[in-house]
Amino acid sequence: MTHIFYEFSSLKPGVPTVETLMEVINSSELTRFVIGAEVVDFVKKALIVNTTISSFKNCRFAFDNGAHFIEFDSKGKSRRFSDVPDWFVSPAEFARSQWLINHKLADVHATEFVDVLMSFPLKERRAHCNLLFGLDLHKTGVVPAVPATTSNLGNKKGKTTKPKIVDLGSFELFRQFFERMKEAVFADQFPTLQVLTGINNLAKAPQALKQGIRTWFKAIAGDLPPNNKRVEAGNALLFCAPIREQIRQIEALGLEKYYQGLSRAIAEADESFITDFSYTPPER
Template sequence: MSHVFFEFDLEPGVKSVADLNYVLRDGDKKTAFVMSAEVAKFVKDALIINDTIISFKNCCFAFEKGAEFVEFDRNGKSVRFSEPVPSWFVKPGVFARSDWLDNHELADLPAPDFIKAFNEKFPDLQERRKHADYLFDLQLRRIKLPPSEAPRPVGNTSGKSTKPKVTDLESFQLFEQFFARLKSAVMANEFPTLNVLTASEDVSKVPGSYRQAIRTAMKAVTHELPVNNKRLAAGNPALFCAPVREKIAEIESIGLEPYYQELSKAIARADGSYIADFSFHYSKPHR
């Protein structure tokens, strides 16, 4: 491993593709940087075209605070996964207190100079609070305000729908993981809940975009949404699993990769639609 890049909501050290190329020029160096959303998108888009990228050899990327990882071997061949968490990944707070300080030339400053440089770097109060929270583990979000200062809940006052919209997993490897979990559950006559499909005990900690992508994939494959607590309480998973097993066999006869490629295209065409209204039927692409 030579270079590691994290998609954290910290001030990025690698802000542009030009910055990325500059870092990659020195393959013998070991570095760790926060990358911007622009750079993260560039890497993901490159992976859609080819899963082997020589310029990324021996590099590792963590997207969406660790929701997804990509590792490149010495030949530039990539592996994309969401679990297990690799040993090279660190949490944003840990990173902020180590490499991030070095990358932004703040690590060796005396306290008065650090305070001045930090305030100048983040003139926006919200950005300053966020970075201070990471650096000093202030846990600002856990602090309870007095009733007079606490913001009043306003709910959905904009009139916009909060229903989840179709989202692509954007990775065959992630779709393969989802399919394996779904198959394992239904073959055992167990309800495929979001906990099962995301391999997470606490779904609230799973990034929203990943949850939406799992729901979209589930709706496409089974024409059903993941089983919720109400359906769990009602029981009888055998009735739910029997038709899903048939769908699984049908998809395996097609082949997971060609199926996912067509599903990905259908999701792109359905951009902006609601998952509840989404359906997908595989059609062999015309040559």
């Protein structure tokens, strides 16, 4: 069985030690992991001694964030090449898929997911959030400020600060959002941002998460999540009725198919404002 290992400096390794490496290689499953510095050093030194290493048979390694690639065949004979192989994925793509699975984060609620990220040291936290949410934090010297309330959004000194569309790049996060929205709407409960994110204190929620969920909700409902003023007005039944029909149509189409189309639409509408964004899914 093939085992693929990536040296991605921005991601917490799932295989940090040589002992863990050998455990993974001896398993019978197809595996993909980020490796730590100890493993990288071990493999590179082993290749200096011998280019055929039976212990590494059917293993593939991508070093230096995808600058160098080595494959070992079924007998452990190594082959180096400079072209990017079809089994290589970018750090961001890996972070949003297999990395979440490896670290048992693919199915957790948003609150637990945020708690895990907040447990990382600041530098690691920024690196992971940058890959997971496409925040481009490397372009700035500080972490973007999180507005305490939505009242901070608007026009300041003639320069618009209206929120732009965001795609979180995770079907699992979209699935969780969709289930929370569906539960609220079919109970005739206002699907507020607190309900949709699963986080009561929105000041602690990542800004990208809030923007992404606003984007998804606007695409489905044609409106932004209701704010406190709308909730206080109290027309939950009227607000939820048309959304229920949209939910039924999405489920008839297929949730993953809908998400894939929505992600493409968000990418094509890059830099658009959430309030101006709309999406019409393809017919079945």
